[in-house]
Amino acid sequence: DGGITQSPKYLFRKEGQNVTLSCEQNLNHDAMYWYRQDPGQGLRLIYYSQIVNDFQKGDIAEGYSVSREKKESFPLTVTSAQKNPTAFYLCASSIGDRSYQPQHFGDGTRLSIL
């Protein structure tokens, strides 16, 4: 079945450490997105990518980095510069980068600080 796979489901980060969250899709979607979800808040966009080798900052990109070397993969690195990384991270994809396209989501990675 087609879908979006995020791994790991749970991740722990030590102080000063970079960690990478994986997102893979087999839907043949061009656009991919990373969101952060905090308790009681809506989803906030970190980065998005419309095509391979191209990506744009969202609303809260500071302390994060991404790459898009393959159409199906969009990994997110949470760097040591992100001082409050504890959150639920969701990856999404859509057929194209148009505003009417529904986004399809993975089941998330929960990141915590050790």
Added chain:
Amino acid sequence: AQKVTQAQTEISVVEKEDVTLDCVYETRDTTYYLFWYKQPPSGELVFLIRRNSFDEQNEISGRYSWNFQKSTSSFNFTITASQVVDSAVYFCALSEAHSGTYKYIFGTGTRLKVLA
């Protein structure tokens, strides 16, 4: 400025009751799209419906129905005869056609608890 407001933080109902989740949006764009998503405990957001700004017809899908009213900038979601499996967080989202970006503006979500 774009904004989506879901004023109901949490709603509890008893099984078989009807429940309406409110969504109020703000936008200056004349063409926009509204979405509802369901987030069960597993965490994945599940797409439920999309409505564009030119289509004010209400929609019904089984026990779910949606009421879109441009005059009040609202896009409310009603579950009829609620079931325990409906327990989840529900998000309303807005996407603007002419914003120059492709992002959704999400509301803060409404947690629905359906009690047996």
